[in-house]
Structures are given as structure tokens and as C-alpha cells.
Amino acid sequence: MLDLENIDAYYGESHILHGVSLSVGNGEVVCLLGRNGAGKTTTILTVMGYLHPRRGTIRFNGRDIGGLPPYAVARLGFGFVPQEREIFPSLSVRENLTVFARGGRNGFWTLQRVFELFPSLRARERNLGFQLSGGEQQMLSIARALMLNPVLLLLDEPSEGLAPMIVQEIIDVLKHLKGEGLAILLVEQSLRVALAVADRHHVINKGAICFTGGAAELENSESVLRNYLSV
Numbered sequence: 001m002l003d004l005e006n007i008d009a010y011y012g013e014s015h016i017l018h019g020v021s022l023s024v025g026n027g028e029v030v031c032l033l034g035r036n037g038a039g040k041t042t043t044i045l046t047v048m049g050y051l052h053p054r055r056g057t058i059r060f061n062g063r064d065i066g067g068l069p070p071y072a073v074a075r076l077g078f079g080f081v082p083q084e085r086e087i088f089p090s091l092s093v094r095e096n097l098t099v100f101a102r103g104g105r106n107g108f109w110t111l112q113r114v115f116e117l118f119p120s121l122r123a124r125e126r127n128l129g130f131q132l133s134g135g136e137q138q139m140l141s142i143a144r145a146l147m148l149n150p151v152l153l154l155l156d157e158p159s160e161g162l163a164p165m166i167v168q169e170i171i172d173v174l175k176h177l178k179g180e181g182l183a184i185l186l187v188e189q190s191l192r193v194a195l196a197v198a199d200r201h202h203v204i205n206k207g208a209i210c211f212t213g214g215a216a217e218l219e220n221s222e223s224v225l226r227n228y229l230s231v
């Protein structure tokens with residue numbers, strides 16, 4: 001469904017991505033792994049239209065989307081969970097969930113259903129964004145993306161800075177969504193999260209993909225784990 005081919009991306013004159021290729025098929029969970037500064041967020045921002053590739057193509061179901069602005073990419077059904085979570089601090093949990101939802105497509109996900117998936121958010125329904133813990137903010141950011149009824153979910157390091165127990169909750173949610181057939185592009189530094197949920201893995205280093213393969217292959221690639229990931 002999503003195909004990146006040979007993407008070069010820049011911030012101004014800084015050349016960050018060098019020939020990045022990756023794809024996500026229908027119902028597939030693909031993980032992009034890499035250390036700090038490797039180019040993970042840049043890749044996801046390029047897909048979402050915040051940066052435009054100077055070289056290469058981004059296709060969605062065969063259509064070239066590389067020149068679209070972010071709102072048009074979102075309208076294709078790309079649900080984006082940014083690294084900074086970007087919860088509205090002065091809106092309630094319920095307001096955070098409903099503020100954009102009307103612009104999304106109708107479908108499975110409703111307030112009721114996201115509260116079933118995230119019972120802790122239901123309990124905090126009337127709390128304001130700034131009153132939430134880091135884990136709750138992350139859940140809310142994922143829940144908000146689901147309210148748009150995405151066809152593809154893109155998450156930028158959802159486990160970052162969270163306690164192991166909360167990370168497990170995130171893993172369980174992602175597994176559940178995968179079970180429902182949602183396609184996911186997951187950016188992670190955590191090998192634990194990657195191996196628990198993804199079908200295929202790409203490792204990025206200095207803006208270039210240096211490994212592509214399945215879970216078993218990744219676990220057995222000692223040099224990749226040692227050189228390009230923090231394990």
C-alpha cells in the first residue's frame with residue numbers, strides 16, 4: 001500500500017535521507033529501527049508531507065503522493081502519532097479525541113470503542129491533557145489517531161521514555177490493532193517493541209537503510225544489533 005523508493009530528503013541544505021526505500025503492505029506491520037539521529041523521524045515526516053523528497057518516489061496504492069501537503073496526506077487515511085505526542089494540554093481527554101475526529105472518515109473507531117481499547121483514558125475522560133502521565137499521553141495520542149479511522153497508522157517511538165509495564169500496554173494495543181488488520185509503520189529504538197509486533201524490519205543508520213529482514217534474521221544479525229542499534 002505504501003512504497004518509498006530511493007528517497008533523498010533535506011532540511012535546508014542538510015542532506016539527511018540517502019536513498020531510503022521501504023514498503024508497507026495491506027495489514028502489515030513494518031518497523032523502522034535506528035539510533036538517535038539516524039533519520040527515523042525525518043522518514044516519517046517525509047511520508048506525512050512535512051518534508052518533500054528531492055529525489056525518489058512515495059506511492060500510496062500506486063499513486064505518487066510525494067508532493068502532497070500534510071493535510072492532504074492525512075486525508076488519504078494516514079493516522080500519525082508524532083514523537084512529541086502533541087496532546088492539547090488545556091483540552092480534556094474527550095476533547096482531544098473529538099476535536100479532529102469530525103474531519104476523519106466514518107468507520108469502526110468511535111469514542112466508545114477507543115475507551116474500550118484504553119480503559120485508563122475513560123477513567124480520565126474529563127482530565128486535561130497536561131494532567132496526564134507520559135503513558136496516558138501516549139495512549140491518548142494513539143487513540144486520537146484511531147478516531148480518524150486510518151487505513152495506515154504511523155507511530156514515532158511510542159515506547160520512548162515509558163516504564164516497562166506501560167510499554168507492554170502499548171505492545172498489547174499494537175498487537176490488537178494488527179489483529180484487526182490495520183497496516184502500521186512503526187518507528188522504534190526499542191528492539192523489544194519491534195520484535196513483539198512487527199512482521200518486517202528496516203534498520204536505518206545515517207539516513208540510509210542498512211538492514212531489511214524478518215524478526216529471526218534481525219535477532220541473528222549480531223553486527224546489525226551491535227553497530228546500528230543500542231543493544
Ligand SMILES: Nc1ncnc2c1ncn2[C@@H]1O[C@H](COP(=O)(O)OP(=O)(O)OP(=O)(O)O)[C@@H](O)[C@H]1O
Nearest residue numbers: 011014016034035036037038039040041042043189
Ligand atoms: N529541523 C532540522 N534541521 C536540521 N537538521 C535536523 C532537523 N531535524 C533533525 N535534523 C537532523 O537530521 C538527522 C536525523 O534526525 P531525525 O530526527 O530524523 O532522527 P531520529 O532517528 O528520529 O532520532 P531520535 O531517535 O533521536 O528521534 C539528525 O542528524 C538531526 O540532527
Ligand SMILES: [Mg+2]
Nearest residue numbers: 040041042083
Ligand atoms: Mg525521532
